[in-house]
Amino acid sequence: MKQILVIAEVFNGRVKPVTRELAAAALDIKIKQNLQQISSDIHIIVPSDDPAAEAKKIAEQTGMDVTGLKIPGLKAYASEVYLYCLDRVIRTMNPSHVLAAHTSQGRDFAPGLALGLNAASISGVNCIQSHGDDLVYSRSVFDNTQNMVIRPTPDKPVVLTLLPGVFKPAPEKPEKSGRVDIQEIVFTPGSRGKGRIRHRRILKKPCENQALKGAKTIVAAGRGMKKKENLEFIFKFAECFSSSAVGASRPLVDMGWIGYEHQVGVTGAVVAPELYIACGISGSSQHLAGMKDAKLVVSINKNPAAPLFSHSDLCITEDILEFIPAFLKKTEAGESSA
Numbered sequence: 001m002k003q004i005l006v007i008a009e010v011f012n013g014r015v016k017p018v019t020r021e022l023a024a025a026a027l028d029i030k031i032k033q034n035l036q037q038i039s040s041d042i043h044i045i046v047p048s049d050d051p052a053a054e055a056k057k058i059a060e061q062t063g064m065d066v067t068g069l070k071i072p073g074l075k076a077y078a079s080e081v082y083l084y085c086l087d088r089v090i091r092t093m094n095p096s097h098v099l100a101a102h103t104s105q106g107r108d109f110a111p112g113l114a115l116g117l118n119a120a121s122i123s124g125v126n127c128i129q130s131h132g133d134d135l136v137y138s139r140s141v142f143d144n145t146q147n148m149v150i151r152p153t154p155d156k157p158v159v160l161t162l163l164p165g166v167f168k169p170a171p172e173k174p175e176k177s178g179r180v181d182i183q184e185i186v187f188t189p190g191s192r193g194k195g196r197i198r199h200r201r202i203l204k205k206p207c208e209n210q211a212l213k214g215a216k217t218i219v220a221a222g223r224g225m226k227k228k229e230n231l232e233f234i235f236k237f238a239e240c241f242s243s244s245a246v247g248a249s250r251p252l253v254d255m256g257w258i259g260y261e262h263q264v265g266v267t268g269a270v271v272a273p274e275l276y277i278a279c280g281i282s283g284s285s286q287h288l289a290g291m292k293d294a295k296l297v298v299s300i301n302k303n304p305a306a307p308l309f310s311h312s313d314l315c316i317t318e319d320i321l322e323f324i325p326a327f328l329k330k331t332e333a334g335e336s337s338a
Contacts, residue, residue: 001041002096004029007086008046008058009101010077012202015046015054018101020169023062025128025162026099027170032130033096040096043067044178045089047082049074055180063174070184076199082109085185087116095157102161103266114159120152123161126285140285164266165289211245212264217275220247220264220291224280224301224320228257233324234279240331247271247291249281265290280320283308 004026009016026042033040044066046055051068059066071085086109090098098113100106102124114121126147127138134154138147152158212218219238221231231252238244247264248257264271266286276294281287283299283306291297292311299312302319309315316323 001094002033002038003093004033004040004042004097005090005093005095005099006042006044006064007098007100007106008044008054009103009105010046010048010051010054011105012076013048013050013054015058016101017169018103018164019044019058020061021164021167022099022101022162023058023064024169025160025167026064026097028128028167029097029135032128032135038096041065043093045069045086047071047074047085052180052182055182056177059178059180061173062170062178063176064178066178066180068180068182070182071187072184073187076202077105077108078197078199079108079112080197081187083112083116084187086113088185089183090117098157098159100159100161102163106161110159110161117157117159119157119159121159122150122152124285125160125162126166163285163289165270165292166285212247212262212269212271214243215245215271215273216243217241217277218245218247218264218271218273218291218294219277219279220249220281221252221258221279222249222281223251224282225252225257226280226321228255230321231258233321233328236328237277237279237324240328241275247276249284249287278308278312279324281308282306283311 006022006026008019030040030042042064044058044064046066047069049071051070055066055068069085069089071081074081100110111121122137124139125137126140129136134151136149136151138149141148219234221234225231234246238246246262248262250263250265252258253260253263266289268290270290272293274295276291276297278299280301288311297312298314299308300316300318300320300323304317
């Protein structure tokens with residue numbers, strides 16, 4: 001029987017919620033394989049120095065069998081430790097698929113794991129579909145404006161990193177908990193007797209924008225703002241709404257136009273405001289994962305084919321640099337007449 005393996009996302013000794021999304025994707029793969037008369041089972045692996053409690057918890061949440069991979073001394077994620085220990089466990093399990101989150105952790109170890117297993121490596125997967133007798137996987141390309149569909153070589157294992165927010169975890173707990181097995185693997189360093197990576201400490205970002213998390217309205221800026229100086233329009237626009245905050249897509253943060261504390265997305269803040277106004281944002285899958293739970297989404301973009309339009313409740317096809325000044329002028333005129 002083939003195994004569909006899920007590598008739990010562990011941080012500070014806790015299994016992160018994205019692990020349940022990976023479990024949902026694994027179940028989707030199993031259903032599609034069963035339709036192709038391929039017998040498969042799902043197994044979750046929890047790597048940690050003390051995995052027992054978290055392994056039991058995720059087994060109860062998903063109903064899937066869990067292996068708590070006990071690695072003495074693993075206080076925090078280290079790629080060489082993960083690769084060494086996971087490789088030795090996975091080789092005994094005959095996997096068809098190995099699933100990890102498309103996070104800084106998963107993106108780091110998944111390619112090396114695939115290399116060691118002689119498996120295909122596909123990163124940033126946002127959809128899994130059946131095509132004939134095979135499964136195909138799609139990922140965003142060309143600045144997230146197009147999807148590439150990938151069909152790996154048959155009869156070889158596949159290592160996938162899945163975008164957070166794409167696969168919905170089961171809303172209810174299963175009737176029966178999965179089985180839990182604890183295995184211990186001692187990391188054996190290289191010939192010099194020392195690992196090349198040493199964990200010292202975890203540093204949090206100096207500022208985390210609590211304003212974003214508590215705001216009822218978020219006005220978010222994207223590349224459509226053209227230049228840094230134009231962001232003043234966004235801040236003025238946000239002032240038109242009560243309990244508002246300013247957000248931004250990752251490219252603006254990477255270019256230094258605005259601070260990280262404003263970033264919305266997989267690598268920034270995950271928000272769920274009552275109103276989310278996307279200004280000049282095309283809508284990469286990473287950004288979508290950060291604001292998908294907003295109750296009402298308004299997108300303003302001059303490109304009618306912007307991906308975010310298909311995820312919005314109201315789409316305004318206008319140049320944001322013309323729309324906001326006109327809106328502000330109208331608002332000011334209304335206030336002065338009042």
